Amino acid sequence: MTSSVPVYLDHAATTPVLPEVLAAMTEQLGRVGNASSLHASGRAARRAAEQSRERLAEAVGARPSEVLFTSGGTESDNLAVKGLYWARRAADAHRRRIVVSPAEHHAVLDSVEWLAKHEGAEVAWLAVETDGRVTPAALAEALGDGRDVALVSTMWANNEIGTVSDVAALAELAHGVGVPLHTDAVQAVGQVPVDFTASGVDALTLTGHKLGGPMGAGALLLRRDAECTPLLHGGGQERDVRSGTLDVAAIVGLAVAAAGAVRSRVGRTAEIGRLRDRLVAGVVEQVPDAQLNGPALDDVVAGGPGRLPGNAHLSFPGAEGDALLMLLDAQGVECSTGSACSAGVARPSHVLLAVGADPHRARSSLRFTLGHTSTDADVDALLAVIGPVVDRARRAGLGRR
Amino acid sequence: MRVLAAMSGGVDSAVAAALAVDAGHDVTGVHLALSPDRQTLRSGARGCCSVEDAHDARRVADELGIPFYVWDLADRFTEDVVDDFVAEYAAGRTPNPCLRCNERIKFAAVLDRARALGFDAVVTGHHARLADGVLRRSVDLAKDQSYVLGVLTADQLAGAVFPLGGMTKERVREIAAERGFAVAAKPDSHDICFIPDGDTRGFLTRRLGERPGPVVDAATGTTVGQHAGTYGFTVGQRRGLGVAVGDARPRYVLGIEPVSRTVTIGTAEQAGVTGVRTGPPTWTAQAPRLPLTAGVQLRAHGASVPCAVHPDDGGGLRLVLAEQQRGVAPGQSAVLYHPDPVEGDRVLGQGTITHAA
Incomplete structure (x- = not known):
């Protein structure tokens, strides 16, 4: 253990709260008022919530009425996948297929698998390119004539390997056969241009704590004409799709964070991208056989970045990801190996397996993600230790034969 | 020292880790995931491999302010301990899976990996004394676990730290309570961790038909x-x-x-026997000169009986017991002790019982 402040290279897990978010939330937390109440305190709370709705909508190119506040990415993904499935199937019992990418976040994958197990859904897996991208050709193949398809769910940007897909093209294709499309844009908002209306998607997941906002606050952007069956029943808040007393302070924080992230995006991501490129080049210089997973650093899709600017995902052949993480942690450098089960057992990344990596490569990988507080000193700190750490991890092997 | 504390989620390993921190070591906690199909919650008081146990271990590590990781050793454990257990029973023998786990998992796979990662030793909550490479019974004879550690070699013992051997189980629980560990009153685990319902015969019937x-x-x-x-x-x-x-x-x-x-x-x-044959022995230090007189413990919960230890022709040991013993079961370990009523019986080594003769 080092006594100094850790070097935080895990911004895709969560990123520090912005000072203006902290100030706005603190101020709102000091006020009483349920946004559903009719008296003056309630009206004041509602005003704060609705201003935030408008502010968030403006930041992501949506109409205020299309913003449904939720508890975060997992809830938004569950609501979109299950809610759209139930509504589409209720309108036409033949619509039971869900077209989904195997590289989705577990909040989508597990929702789809739950529907398959309990609600008669059939899963149609999208073919994914080796860089993680879903192409229009792959979607067209999976959709067929679309008549039996309930929905498509395919993420805007991958949380592990940073791949950005051309979601607008995919949405257009799905609409061509009358199928709605949901996209998990948790990692995309504030990192690449995201415009809900222009993209044409029917439902979009976003969350606050990836933007410098609070945890436990997110939104589902849902087109006004999209039918979505509620998961949570109660007081009828949020267009009757998501009941529950509004967490006004969290909503204020989410909106401030989203507006700030979108406003600062161009300058910030240019700097983050520069740091990321330095990080990857420096690691490869020290560990020449390290392999970059996901798209090339300068990849372009639909005229924008083809890879999240802050994402570096690397495999270190012959080393175990969890040994690498532990050794880096001991040196005060914080990163991620991808997913772990609830008990904390490291699992080979389902994303890497989905893009065709062998299990060894999947187990030998680390994700470094940079964000708004990252500096050259953070990159320097990693580069100072990565060579010996990889050497040591390679010698350690694992309890496997 | 840089040490790795194996933390099962139980009170013993929690206190062992805490005492290692107190002793000034640089401690990292590790929970070993040993079961391929982990249950979310403990079933009854048994077992050490549920998600809840991992959570309990993590809680203690967080309170101690030490790093904590989960190592997935389910494949190794299944192969080296569970499958071995089943095969031994199928062959008419009576294995001791805890001893096997110490021999092949905790002080082999885990210790090897720990050393490769730069650790000097593995800390566990076993009730046994270990100082200067000499392994002795715990002061708490009712909780003594030296029998299941008797298989360790000098090199393995050099990489082991057992902080609890000098205290009673009661004292361990007191320390846990003083520190406010939620596991202070957690029931002891019994029997075999991979048979949480305790029904060994039922488990073997499922495996062997x-x-x-x-x-x-x-x-x-x-x-x-x-x-x-x-x-x-x-x-x-x-x-x-x-x-x-x-x-x-x-x-x-x-x-x-x-x-x-x-x-x-x-x-x-x-049923009484006075002669016991074992396979090739392991020793906790340099191999002693034979014959010698020692105490031998023939099963996990049994008293030590005096015996003479001779080499046999096949590289194993021939033990001549001073008094007749029942229950000399092939597959169990015959652990040899040098009696020492003052400092505690010293573990010399062991051999796996092959037959009575």
Whole structure:
């Protein structure tokens, strides 16, 4: 253990709260008022919530009425996948297929698998390119004539390997056969241009704590004409799709964070991208056989970045990801190996397996993600230790034969 | 030292880790995930491998302010401990899976990996004393676990730290309570961690299927009953034989022959043995000169009996017991001690029992 402040290279897990978010939330937390109440305190709370709705909508190119506040990415993904499935199937019992990418976040994958197990859904897996991208050709193949398809769910940007897909093209294709499309844009908002209306998607997941906002606050952007069956029943808040007393302070924080992230995006991501490129080049210089997973650093899709600017995902052949993480942690450098089960057992990344990596490569990988507080000193700190750490991890092997 | 504390989620390993921190070591906690299909919550008081146990271990590590990781050793554990356990029973022997786990997992796979990662030793909550490479019984003889550590070699012991050997279990719980550990009152785990319901025979039946065969009385050579599988028996066993022999004297399992599936039973006199053969021994230090006199413990919960230790022709040991013992079961370990009523009995080494002779 080092006594100094850790070097935080895990911004895709969560990123520090912005000072203006902290100030706005603190101020709102000091006020009483349920946004559903009719008296003056309630009206004041509602005003704060609705201003935030408008502010968030403006930041992501949506109409205020299309913003449904939720508890975060997992809830938004569950609501979109299950809610759209139930509504589409209720309108036409033949619509039971869900077209989904195997590289989705577990909040989508597990929702789809739950529907398959309990609600008669059939899963149609999208073919994914080796860089993680879903192409229009792959979607067209999976959709067929679309008549039996309930929905498509395919993420805007991958949380592990940073791949950005051309979601607008995919949405257009799905609409061509009358199928709605949901996209998990948790990692995309504030990192690449995201415009809900222009993209044409029917439902979009976003969350606050990836933007410098609070945890436990997110939104589902849902087109006004999209039918979505509620998961949570109660007081009828949020267009009757998501009941529950509004967490006004969290909503204020989410909106401030989203507006700030979108406003600062161009300058910030240019700097983050520069740091990321330095990080990857420096690691490869020290560990020449390290392999970059996901798209090339300068990849372009639909005229924008083809890879999240802050994402570096690397495999270190012959080393175990969890040994690498532990050794880096001991040196005060914080990163991620991808997913772990609830008990904390490291699992080979389902994303890497989905893009065709062998299990060894999947187990030998680390994700470094940079964000708004990252500096050259953070990159320097990693580069100072990565060579010996990889050497040591390679010698350690694992309890496997 | 940089040490790795193996934390099961129980009170012993929690206190062991805490004492390692107190001793000034640089401690990292690791929970070993040993079961391929982990249950979310503990079932009853048994087991150490549920998600809840991992959570308990993590809570303690967080309170101690030490890093904590989960290492997935389910494949190794299944192969080296569980499959070995089943194969040993299928072969008519009575294995000790805790000893096997110490030999092949905790002080092999885990210690090797720890050393490669730059750690000097593995800390566990075993009740045994270890100082200057000398392994002794715990001061708490009721909780002493030196038997299941008797298989460790000098090199393995050099990489082990057992902070609890000098105190009673009661004191361990006191320390946990003083520190406010939520696991202070957690029930002791019993028996075999991978058989959480404690039904070993049922577990083996699921793995091996029913293998019915005869129960034969050694005195007459006649079949006196049937059994569903030899793996349900251990040499020396008295209860649960499921047969009635004419006289009312108790009967014991004398032998298990897995090919003909024969379980042989006999009287107490017939069950007593004074000669024990083992496979090749392991020693906790340099191999001693034979013959020697020592105490030997022949099963996990048994007293030590004086014996003379001789080499046998096949590279194993021939033990001559000073008094007759029942329940000398092939597959169990014969752990040798140098009696020391002052400092605590010192573990010399062990050999796996092959047969009585």
